[in-house]
Amino acid sequence: MSSSISFQLNGSMVRVDEAGDEPLLFVLRNRLDLKAAHFGCGLEQCGACVVSIDGQARYSCTLPVSALAGADVTTPEGLGGDPVGMALLEAFEAEQAGQCGYCISGILMRVHALLKAQCRPSREAVVAALDKHLCRCGAHGSILRAVERAAARLGGGA
Amino acid sequence: MDNALPKSLQDNPELGRWVSFDEPGIVGIRSGKVELGQGILTALAQIAADELLLDPGLVALVPCDTDRSPDEGITAGSQSVEVSGASIRIAMAQARAALIDVAAARLGADHAGLSCRDGGILLDGAPTGLDFWFLAPEVDWRQHVSGDVPVQPVGAYRAVGESHPRIDMAPKRGGGGFIHDLSLPGLLHARVVRQPFRLARLANVDDAWLQRRHPGIMVLRKNDFLALVGPDEYGVHAAHAEADKFTAWEEAPGRWRPAETAGETVIRPGTVPSSPGAAGIDVRYSRAHVAHASIGPSCALAWLDAGRLTVWSHSQGIFPLRAQIAGCLGLELSAVRVIHAHGSGCYGHNGADDAALDAAIVALELPGQPVRVLWSREDELSRGPLGAAMSAGVVAEIDAAGRVASWRLSVVSEPHAQRPGFGGHVNLSSAEALDSARLPGKVEDLPAAAGGGAARNAVAIYDFPGQQVTVRLDTRSRIRTSSLRSLGAHLNVFAIESAMDELADLAGADPLDFRLRHLSDERCRAVLEGAAEMSGWPGSHRAGEGRALGIAAARYKNKGAWLAAVAEVSVDEEIRLERLWLCADVGLVVNPQGARSQIEGGAIQAASWTLKEEVKVEGDRVPAFDWSAYPILTFSEIPEIETRFIVDPARAPLGAGEAAQGPVAAAIGNAASRALGLTLRDLPLTRERLVEVLMGA
Numbered sequence: 020m021s022s023s024i025s026f027q028l029n030g031s032m033v034r035v036d037e038a039g040d041e042p043l044l045f046v047l048r049n050r051l052d053l054k055a056a057h058f059g060c061g062l063e064q065c066g067a068c069v070v071s072i073d074g075q076a077r078y079s080c081t082l083p084v085s086a087l088a089g090a091d092v093t094t095p096e097g098l099g100g101d102p103v104g105m106a107l108l109e110a111f112e113a114e115q116a117g118q119c120g121y122c123i124s125g126i127l128m129r130v131h132a133l134l135k136a137q138c139r140p141s142r143e144a145v146v147a148a149l150d151k152h153l154c155r156c157g158a159h160g161s162i163l164r165a166v167e168r169a170a171a172r173l174g175g176g177a
Numbered sequence: 178m179d180n181a182l183p184k185s186l187q188d189n190p191e192l193g194r195w196v197s198f199d200e201p202g203i204v205g206i207r208s209g210k211v212e213l214g215q216g217i218l219t220a221l222a223q224i225a226a227d228e229l230l231l232d233p234g235l236v237a238l239v240p241c242d243t244d245r246s247p248d249e250g251i252t253a254g255s256q257s258v259e260v261s262g263a264s265i266r267i268a269m270a271q272a273r274a275a276l277i278d279v280a281a282a283r284l285g286a287d288h289a290g291l292s293c294r295d296g297g298i299l300l301d302g303a304p305t306g307l308d309f310w311f312l313a314p315e316v317d318w319r320q321h322v323s324g325d326v327p328v329q330p331v332g333a334y335r336a337v338g339e340s341h342p343r344i345d346m347a348p349k350r351g352g353g354g355f356i357h358d359l360s361l362p363g364l365l366h367a368r369v370v371r372q373p374f375r376l377a378r379l380a381n382v383d384d385a386w387l388q389r390r391h392p393g394i395m396v397l398r399k400n401d402f403l404a405l406v407g408p409d410e411y412g413v414h415a416a417h418a419e420a421d422k423f424t425a426w427e428e429a430p431g432r433w434r435p436a437e438t439a440g441e442t443v444i445r446p447g448t449v450p451s452s453p454g455a456a457g458i459d460v461r462y463s464r465a466h467v468a469h470a471s472i473g474p475s476c477a478l479a480w481l482d483a484g485r486l487t488v489w490s491h492s493q494g495i496f497p498l499r500a501q502i503a504g505c506l507g508l509e510l511s512a513v514r515v516i517h518a519h520g521s522g523c524y525g526h527n528g529a530d531d532a533a534l535d536a537a538i539v540a541l542e543l544p545g546q547p548v549r550v551l552w553s554r555e556d557e558l559s560r561g562p563l564g565a566a567m568s569a570g571v572v573a574e575i576d577a578a579g580r581v582a583s584w585r586l587s588v589v590s591e592p593h594a595q596r597p598g599f600g601g602h603v604n605l606s607s608a609e610a611l612d613s614a615r616l617p618g619k620v621e622d623l624p625a626a627a628g629g630g631a632a633r634n635a636v637a638i639y640d641f642p643g644q645q646v647t648v649r650l651d652t653r654s655r656i657r658t659s660s661l662r663s664l665g666a667h668l669n670v671f672a673i674e675s676a677m678d679e680l681a682d683l684a685g686a687d688p689l690d691f692r693l694r695h696l697s698d699e700r701c702r703a704v705l706e707g708a709a710e711m712s713g714w715p716g717s718h719r720a721g722e723g724r725a726l727g728i729a730a731a732r733y734k735n736k737g738a739w740l741a742a743v744a745e746v747s748v749d750e751e752i753r754l755e756r757l758w759l760c761a762d763v764g765l766v767v768n769p770q771g772a773r774s775q776i777e778g779g780a781i782q783a784a785s786w787t788l789k790e791e792v793k794v795e796g797d798r799v800p801a802f803d804w805s806a807y808p809i810l811t812f813s814e815i816p817e818i819e820t821r822f823i824v825d826p827a828r829a830p831l832g833a834g835e836a837a838q839g840p841v842a843a844a845i846g847n848a849a850s851r852a853l854g855l856t857l858r859d860l861p862l863t864r865e866r867l868v869e870v871l872m873g874a
Contacts, residue, residue, distance in 0.1 A: 045411040048358075055352030059472050060554035061414070064804040067472055096352050111350065115342055115770050118778050119214025119522030120349030121473040127350065149812040153804065155472050156214055156522040157781025159815040161774065 193318025209249025255832020447645025454574025473521025491520025670839020721854025727847030
C-alpha cells in the first residue's frame with residue numbers, strides 16, 4: 020500500500036497514512052472529522068465539496084489525497100483563520116445567504132479563493148466563478164449579495 | 178376560522194408533548210414539522226417566543242422524534258406555519274398560563290399582578306425570583322390543550338414579523354449540520370445497488386470479481402435488494418461505482434401491474450354553453466417528468482440496538498415512515514424509532530424515505546452495528562420518485578364582448594401522491610426489491626381538502642360561467658412519481674394562464690385587462706395590479722421582436738397564498754429569463770427575510786423546471802443520469818428579482834413556499850410566446866422544443 024503523506028490543513032500539519040487513491044473529501048470527512056465539505060456528486064459537477072488548495076478552489080471529491088504532499092489545504096472549518104474568510108462568514112450571516120445550506124460551504128471556498136486573488140472582482144467574475152456551483156433552493160440572489168457585501172468590506176468600499 | 182383546534186392539537190392534545198423546560202434557560206419546543214431548508218424551525222421559534230413572552234434566542238426546537246414529538250403527519254403543502262404554527266401558538270399560551278398559575282399559588286398572589294418576561298415571573302412588574310424552569314416541575318404537563326387561553330393579540334407580536342436569523346444555519350455552513358455528518362461508534366458504510374428499472378430481477382452477482390477487485394466488501398443480498406457494506410466509506414463507494422461490472426439484471430415478465438384508479442373525476446361539473454361563442458381555443462399543455470435534484474444525496478443511518486431499531490432520516494414524515502418500515506420488516510411499531518436529522522434542500526417526496534428503509538434493512542442484518550447509507554448522485558436524480566408528467570387540455574370560447582363564455586379544463590396526470598403509507602401502500606423503493614408484489618393496488622389523487630394532487634389549482638380563479646374541470650390519473654407507466662413542490666399546480670396554472678393569454682389575443686385585449694375583467698377575488702386583483710405596477714406593464718416591446726413581458730397569477734391550492742408574476746424574457750437561440758417581478762399576499766408574514774427567500778427560491782426553481790428540466794425517460798424506464806444530462810438554472814442564468822408583499826398582519830399567515838411555482842412558469846411561457854409571436858405549450862421551453870415549434874410554425 021502507499022506510504023503516508025503530510026500536508027498543511029487549516030494552519031496545522033496533518034499526516035495521512037495509507038493515502039492511496041482515496042479522494043481528499045473522504046479523508047477529511049471520515050479520518051479527520053472535518054464535515055463542512057460535502058459530498059454532492061463525486062463527479063466535479065456541483066461544487067459542494069470544494070476546498071482551497073494552495074489558494075486555488077479545487078474539487079475534493081475526486082482529488083487523491085496522495086497528490087497533496089506538502090500542500091496548503093483550507094477547508095470551510097478554517098475560514099475563520101484569515102480576514103477574507105471572516106469577512107465572508109460575517110457577510111453570509113448578515114445576508115442570511117443560502118437556504119438549505121448544503122451548497123454554501125463549497126461556495127464559500129470558491130469565493131474565498133477569488134477574493135484572495137482579487138479583492139474587488141467584477142460581478143461577472145463572481146458569477147463566472149459561481150457558475151461551477153449548483154444551488155437547488157434558488158438562493159442565488161442572497162449568495163451574490165453576501166459576496167458583494169464581503170468584497171465591499173475587504174476592498175474598503177461602501 | 179372556526180373554533181375547532183388545529184388538527185395537530187386534536188391529534189396530540191397533551192401539553193407536554195409540545196414543550197419542555199428540562200434545560201435551564203432554554204425552552205424546548207417540539208414540533209412535528211421538520212426543517213427542509215425552508216427555515217420553518219426559525220419561524221416556529223418566533224411564534225413560540227411571542228406567546229411565552231421570551232426572546233427567540235431562548236427557544237430551541239427539539240429534533241423531531243417519533244418517541245417524543247407530536248405526530249403532525251407530513252411536512253408538506255405549505256402547511257407548517259398555518260397548522261403547526263397555530264398549534265404552537267395555542268399550546269404556548271396555555272403553557273404560559275399554567276406557569277403563571279403555579280407562580281400565583283406559590284406567591285399567594287393575585288393573577289392580575291403577575292406577568293412574565295424572558296422566563297422570569299414578575300409581580301407588579303418586579304422580579305419574584307421565580308422562573309419557568311423552577312416552576313415547570315409543578316405544572317401538570319399531561320393536561321390537554323384546550324384552546325381556552327387567549328393567544329396574544331397581533332399587536333403584541335415582537336418576534337413575529339421580524340427577520341430573525343435562521344437558528345440552524347451556522348453548523349450547516351461550518352460543519353456538522355446535516356444528517357450526512359452524523360457519526361456513531363463503529364459506523365459501517367453501505368451503498369445499495371438499485372434496480373436499474375422498476376421491478377428488475379437481480380439475475381447475477383459476480384462475487385468473485387467483486388472480491389478480487391474490492392477485497393473485503395461485504396455483500397448483502399435479499400431477493401432483488403443488494404447492498405455493499407464495509408467500514409471504509411471510500412472502499413464501498415468505489416465498489417458501488419462499478420456495480421454494473423459485477424451485477425446483471427433482467428426483466429421479470431408479469432411483475433408489473435398498473436394500479437387501479439378512478440376514471441375521469443369531475444372536479445367541477447360546469448355547464449355546456451347553449452350557443453357557440455365568437456371564437457375559441459382547443460389546445461393542450463404539458464410538462465415532462467421533473468427530478469427533485471437535491472444537491473445532497475439521500476442519506477440515512479440505522480442501528481439495531483438491544484432489539485430496538487433506531488433510524489435517522491431526513492424524511493418529510495417520520496411517523497408514516499416508521500409505520501412503513503415496521504410493517505415492511507415485520508417489526509412491532511414500538512420496536513422502531515425514527516429521528517429526523519436535517520438533509521439537503523427538500524422539495525417533496527424524494528429519496529429520503531427510500532434511503533431510510535435501505536439503512537433499516539441493512540441494520541437488521543447486522544445487529545448492534547450502526548449503518549449509514551448514502552445514495553449516489555445518479556441514484557438521487559433518477560431512482561427516487563419523480564415529479565409527475567402531465568397534460569392539461571383547455572377548450573374555451575369567448576363571446577362577442579370579449580368575455581370567456583365557456584371553459585373546460587381536462588387534466589391527465591401520473592400520480593402526485595405516492596408517499597409512504599398513502600392508500601395503505603408501502604411506497605418505498607426497496608420494499609419492492611424485497612418483494613415484487615408490494616406494488617400499490619389502487620392509487621387516488623390527494624383529496625380536495627389537501628388541495629388535490631393532479632387537481633391542484635385545476636379550477637381557475639376567474640369568474641367563468643359554467644367552468645368545467647375534470648381530472649384523470651394515468652397509472653400505466655412503471656415510472657414512480659409522487660409529490661414535488663406544488664404538485665399539479667405548476668402545470669395547471671401554466672395551462673390556465675397560458676390559455677388566458679391565448680384568449681386575450683383572440684379578444685384583442687391586453688392580458689392584464691383581460692384577467693381583471695374576469696376576476697372578482699380582490700386579493701388576486703391586488704397582487705396582479707401590484708406586479709403590473711412594479712414591472713411597468715405592458716412594457717414597450719412589441720410581439721415577435723425577441724423580448725417581451727408576460728404576466729400570470731394564481732392563488733395556491735385555491736385557498737392559500739396569492740401570487741402574481743411578471744417575467745421579462747429575451748429569445749435568440751434560447752429563451753433567457755431576464756427579470757422577474759413578484760407580488761405576493763401570504764397574509765401575516767412571520768419572518769420577512771424567510772418569506773422572501775421561500776418565494777424567490779421557489780420562483781428560481783420554477784424557472785429552472787420551466788426553461789430547462791426534463792427527465793429523458795425511455796418508455797417506462799428511467800436511465801441513470803447525472804447533472805450533465807439534467808442541467809438546472811445556474812448563477813449566470815438567474816434573473817434579477819424584485820419581490821413585494823401585500824401585508825396585512827390581521828390576516829392569518831399562509832405558506833409561501835409553493836405559491837410562485839405556477840405563476841412564474843406561466844409568466845415565463847407568456848413572455849416567451851409574446852417575444853416569439855408564437856404559442857409555446859409544452860414544458861420545458863428548451864432550445865430543442867423551441868426548434869420543434871419553429872419548424873411546425
